[in-house]
Amino acid sequence: MKLTGLPNRRLFFEVLQRMILEHERDQNKFMLLFIDLDGFKEINDQYGHEAEDEVLVTVANRLSDDVRKSDTVARMGGDEFTIILRNTEDKQAVTDLIQKIHRNIQEVMHIKGNACYVNSSIGVTTYPENGTDSETLLRNADSAMYEVKRNGKGGYDFFQ
Secondary structure (H helix, E strand, O other): OOOOOOOOHHHHHHHHHHHHHHHHHHOOOEEEEEEEEEOHHHHHHHHOHHHHHHHHHHHHHHHHHHOOOOOEEEEEEOOEEEEEEOOOOOHHHHHHHHHHHHHHHHOOEEEOOEEEOOEEEEEEEEEOOOOOOHHHHHHHHHHHHHHHHHOOOOEEEEOO
16 A cells, blocks of 8 residues: 555455445445556666656556546556446446546656656456456456457456
């Protein structure tokens, strides 16, 4: 939580478990996004560890700004983030939001006088259609994200 100010992996799983229980009780849907930054390693190679940290903080801020206060953004470690979007009955609104998140990550970041760019591969899974427990939901979102990477990186995909 220190670097980005976001919940870490452990806290993410606590929130996800609570979300599953709430949505199971209320019969609502939510979506889990698994985000991996493309081109992140090159920033470290080119500009160093401090620039890498600033990119992580900038991405964390952009993700937090894109979602509602009731949603949860977490950093899983390295250059991986997750977002839990509550009450996602309107799939088109969610798709629009995912596209916005993807575009905002791609915007230039001015870090120590350097223009830094990253892209994102985003996997999306839906509760309860794609899983009813935290491990399955995360594994399926991760699988959808890797499908994006297999197809050339930079984009999003819903778990099938």
